[in-house]
Amino acid sequence: MVSRTLFAGLVLALVTPVAQASLNVFACEPEWGDLARSLAPEADITVATTAWQDPHYVEARPSLIAAVRRADLVVCTGASLEVGWLPALLQKSANREVQEGEPGLFYAAEQVPLHQPHDHVDRSMGDVHPEGDPHVHLDPEAMPVIAEALASRMGQLAPESTSDIQRRYLSWRVDWNLRRDQWREAAQRLEGRELVVQHTSFNYLLRWLGVEPVIDLEPKPGLPPSASHLSKVLANDRLDQADGILVATYQDDRPAQWLSKQSALPVLVLPATVTGEAPTQTLPDLIDHIIRQLGNLSNDT
Template identity: 60%
Template sequence: MRYSRWLTLCVLIGLVSLPVRADFHVFACEPEWTALARTFMPDAHFTTATSYLQDPHYIEARPSLIAAMGRADIAVCTGASLEAGWLPTLLQRAGNPKVQQGRPGLFFAADHAQLYAPHDHVDRSMGDVHPEGNPHVHLSPDQLPEIAEVLAERLGELRPENSADIFARYIKWRVNWNFRRAEWRERAKALQGHSVVVQHTSFSYLLRWLGVAATIDLEPKPGLSPSASHLSQLLTDRGLDKAAAILIASHQNRKPAEWLAEQTRKPILVLPGTVTEKPQTDTLAGLVSTIVSSLEESMPEVSDGSL
């Protein structure tokens, strides 16, 4: 495995640490990739196009982002059409040869993962569906380490003088992630078999990994705002009685969830779909732990220790 090879390499080199040049510019389409890349190159300069309060599907190619892309040594994005509405324009206007299609400086995380629910045929009648599959793979505890390894390798290729330090930081991150993942797996035993109401598929990878079913979606179709008639129909869905809570992302409109909560007396969990500036969720491991804790607290059988 590449992981074992890297571990051996770091030991042989003695984990020699050299400062990463501060003139190395990383453009990240989403905060999760800033957090991950910063772990490997903490002294680089970072620009993040979106925040946890924004829907990454819909971002304006602002002049400040065009300028940042023009300076970028690497652009790290999700891919799988998540940024299809704005990234091509940004790349074209920036005119930076380092980060164009096919160049080492353009990195798509989804290219290094197996995406859930791909579609052979997609049209607008299906809503905001990605043909490649669900792009929110940063919340997949098993696939993120593979993405992180390839990203660290790419960064090392772009800055070979710092590759040993980048590899060492990756190994340290991987060991910590494996430890945290074992903890989440143990906590997931009490969550399995429970279900929640969701809005969109932002948390799908983590929910599936935890064994928590997303039985009802507030969206009638992916990316479409819930209508009053659709919400009323949900009240007749038998799966609603079994749902322990209503889970939505921080950037989503709370009104549909609040209406359903008033009708059902179910708690609403408003959680960031990506990392934030807050200490509890400023890393991907912290984000996952926060989501797991919130799910535990929303389920009486788990929070009162009876399971």
């Protein structure tokens, strides 16, 4: 009787962790948390930032360090977007599995070519990323490539879940392709529109839609709009051709509102990443919402 009890206990101890096993994922930005959740809904996912935070500037808080320490997989944008805070998290976490060069660290920007790479970057240029524009999550063509690569990496780290992860990736891809067909139809109506923007947060999607960001409220990337620069923007001849002003929710919209009063251009303040709530709960939902709002803007002007 004792031997059977011991045997049953050993079997339970061996089987239970496998049955309950799930990836522990740390996502630097909400878009990667959303994608990871689509591929592995049973995963324990911690997201470092929100749609109301500038992802360039994040405090390496003890809670984030602890989350990285527990992580099997860290998913970030890369391309120097998190250069001001991610290295500190990785170092202080002392988690060997998620350090640079390890399978546990995944950079989305390394999976696809980026727009506007620079051979030379210095501080005088502002917040310019040498690798290129890192805000690639709003690129309808790049995201399936990134999703496939992430699914492969997750399967590598959790081989017992590979088939489930691949099945969910295929389901995600079908939905994305259907949505992309709808976005292409919307792009035909939006093509040729022009916008005043602040930073490059939406540029991948705008470029894909054929919408041109003709003026930037930032004098240099990452620098807040100054009074002198706003005066130059107001005097810019291309302002007359613009259909509106687009800023992200994490940005100070006061410069955009000032320019709106001077020019009568409408202002769109939109999340540049998922919020977890309708109508921008998921990444496809976010793109739906942005395109819908751009369409409303073009109808009003």
